[in-house]
Amino acid sequence: MAEPTQIADIVSLTTLTPHTTELVLRPIEHPLSFKPGQWISLQLPVGDHPPLNRAYSLAEPPSSTGHLTLVFDHVPGGKGSSYLSSLKPGDRLPLSGPYGHFVLPEPESQHLLLIGRYSGLVPLRCMLRSLALQDSLPSTTLIAQAPHAAEQLYHDEFMALAARHSTFRYLPFICVTPEGHDETVDAIKQLAGNGRQVTPMIAGIKSFARPLRALFVELGFDRREVKLETYD
Ligand SMILES: Cc1cc2nc3c(=O)[nH]c(=O)nc-3n(C[C@H](O)[C@H](O)[C@H](O)COP(=O)(O)OP(=O)(O)OC[C@H]3O[C@@H](n4cnc5c(N)ncnc54)[C@H](O)[C@@H]3O)c2cc1C
Incomplete structure (x- = not known):
């Protein structure tokens, strides 16, 4: 089933290394519950046929603030990551999720x-x-x-x-x-x-x-x- 789309505020953008940036988002409608290893989809207003959907893994486990922390690398000429680099706190983005099955096995026996x-x-x-x-x-x-x-x-x-x-x-x-x-x-x-x-x-x-x-x-x-x- 498709996950509902909601709008998120950009809380911060922080340089982690010369070519990676941490992006913190705050969903404004309802908090997102997710498992470590899952990802969300951002709908970006760029590309030949916007929105351009781009997936980003969550970098921090769920927290009481409801903030979602992502990290992207700056792909040379990449439409999605270049757009993300141009954002500033207070800007808004539609997102949906969480998605994915790349999660920890339960229990971690091995x-x-x-x-x-x-x-x-x-x-x-x-x-x-x-x-x-x-x-x-x-x-x-x-x-x-x-x-x-x-x-x-x-x-x-x-x-x-x-x-x-x-x-x-x-x-x-x-x-x-x-x-x-x-x-x-x-x-x-x-x-x-x-x-x-x-x-x-x-x-x-x-x-x-x-x-x-x-x-x-x-x-x-x-x-x-x-x-x-x-x-x-
Ligand atoms: C499940 C999932 C989780 C993801 N999580 C992350 C994440 O946490 N952080 C992140 O930076 N990206 C992540 N991605 C990739 C992300 O969705 C975009 O594909 C990436 O940011 C490049 O988009 P773009 O439009 O800038 O580049 P495009 O114009 O789509 O160019 C992509 C090209 O750049 C190269 N490339 C270099 N670095 C990457 C990269 N990181 N991802 C994809 N292609 C790359 C590839 O070889 C590819 O040919 C994830 C993708 C999936 C499917």
Whole structure:
């Protein structure tokens, strides 16, 4: 069933890295209830046939303020992300949602292996923040790829989380291109090879996510065991 559309106020836009921005929205009609990992659809008044629908994952678990936090990367020439960059607090946008099945398994019985590249880290960060609210974070590894050192989204936050929780491991890698990164592949083989019981969740653009799913299948996983959220 289609989710109803409502208008949201822009609360703030904050630069996180040179090419990513956090956008906070406040739905004005009714609060949105959602699960970490889900996304909302923004209807943007641009493109050849407006509205241009663009999906954005929620970066923060639900909060008492009802604010929705998104993060977008600035796609060169991208109509949607360029429009979002031009917004200012007080502007308004129609949105609908939440949508999506890229959510944490219940209960987290196996080691969680979260793998994201760049803005693909957004839904994984939301999951980690909701897990960290529990007394003990379940056994989890985050493999985080960034295209450049300056674009390591949430790096300090993930470092601090790993320092606080012995059950959380953070493996940050820099790789200019999305595919074929040896260190990422080696880390996955070590963590998920030899029949190890892990739940893999991968988010990012297809050229990043799909070869990694194929790697899990090579390692003996059923395709359906590998949860994927692709952006393009
Ligand atoms: C379920 C879902 C969740 C998403 N969550 C996020 C999110 O949290 N943050 C976010 O920045 N984007 C997210 N996206 C992508 C987003 O909806 C837009 O596609 C993205 O902002 C590019 O739109 P655009 O109009 O600026 O670029 P377009 O003109 O549509 O150009 C897209 C091209 O840019 C490249 N590209 C570079 N970065 C991205 C990117 N992040 N997403 C898609 N294509 C990219 C692709 O290769 C593609 O060919 C999500 C998409 C889906 C389907």
